[in-house]
Amino acid sequence: MLSLLSGMFLQIKSYFFVGAGVLLLNVFLQTRPYWGNMPWWFYLLIAGLILITVASFNEWNKQKMNKGESTFITRLKEMVIDKIKKWD
Known part of the structure; x- marks a missing residue:
């Protein structure tokens, strides 16, 4: 989250995209147990x-x-x- 926010405020693409990618990966991995129960x-x-x-x-x-x-x-x-x- 820190990388995403610092990328937005400092306007550095690499920090922003790495932060967004890690955040999405974390959401998918944390919710994986729920996907199999549908x-x-x-x-x-x-x-x-x-x-x-x-x-x-x-x-x-x-x-x-x-x-x-x-x-x-x-x-x-x-x-x-x-x-x-x-x-x-």
Whole structure:
């Protein structure tokens, strides 16, 4: 957590990405016992929701791009990428 926060405040990419990676790995490893105790239909439900969300977002994004508009999410993504490119 310290690496993640120092990477954000000092604007150093390597500290930020290492901190984020370690934090995600820790979350996955700490919750691993709970993943095996879910019923089979819960995995199908999660996978279906993810697939429907991705397909809906892509279709919505295509419709906005055909009209010549940009979505909030694409503007936010561009802002984040531009800010991270300015970091060391």
